[in-house]
C-alpha cells in the first residue's frame with residue numbers, strides 16, 4: 001500500500017491530514033511542492049490545484065476534511081462519536097474551523113497595524129462565538145480525541161504564533177478554548193505534524209510577503 005501526501009510546508013489543511021495519519025499510525029511519504037510554481041504532474045492530478053492531495057493505492061483524494069474522513073473510515077478505530085447527531089455536529093465544527101482558518105489567514109496577511117487590528121477583532125469575535133458552543137464538541141466530559149481536534153489543532157498552532165508576535169492573547173478571555181488549545185498543542189501527533197523549523201519558516205514566509213504581524 002503506497003500512501004503519499006502532496007503538501008506545502010505551511011498549509012494548515014495539509015497539517016490536518018498529517019495529524020490524522022500520525023494518530024492512526026499509518027506509514028506515509030510526504031512530498032512538498034512549491035505552490036507558487038506547482039509542477040505539471042500536480043496540476044494534472046489535482047482538480048482544484050490545492051494541497052493536500054492524498055495518493056492512496058493509486059487513487060487521488062483532495063479536500064482535507066474528506067481525506068480525514070476517508071482515513072478515519074479506512075483505519076479503525078473511528079475518531080467520530082457513535083451517534084449520527086453527534087457526528088453531524090462534529091462535521092459542522094470541522095466546517096467552522098475551515099472558516100476560522102480563513103479569518104486567521106486574513107489577519108496574517110494584513111500589512112498595516114490598522115488592518116491587522118481590524119482583522120484580529122474579527123477573528124476574536126468569531127472565536128468568542130465558538131467559545132459559547134464549545135461543549136457541543138463533547139470534549140469536556142469523557143474526552144476522546146476526535147476529528148474536530150484534528151481540524152482545530154492547525155488553527156491553534158497559528159493563533160499561538162500570532163499571539164507571540166503581537167501584544168495580544170486571543171484566548172485569554174476564552175478559558176474553555178485556551179484549555180482545549182493547550183491540550184491539543186501538547187499532543188505528539190500535533191507537534192509532529194509540521195516541519196521542525198515551522199515557526200521560523202512561518203515568520204519568514206509572512207515577513208517576505210509584507211505581513212505586519214511578522215515584523216515586515
Ligand SMILES: N[C@@H](CCC(=O)N[C@@H](CS)C(=O)NCC(=O)O)C(=O)O
Nearest residue numbers: 011012013049050051052063064065
Ligand atoms: N478546502 C481545501 C483548502 C486547501 C487550501 O486552500 N490549500 C492551499 C494551501 S494552504 C492551497 O493549496 N493553495 C493553492 C492555491 O489556492 O492555488 C482543503 O481543506 O483541503
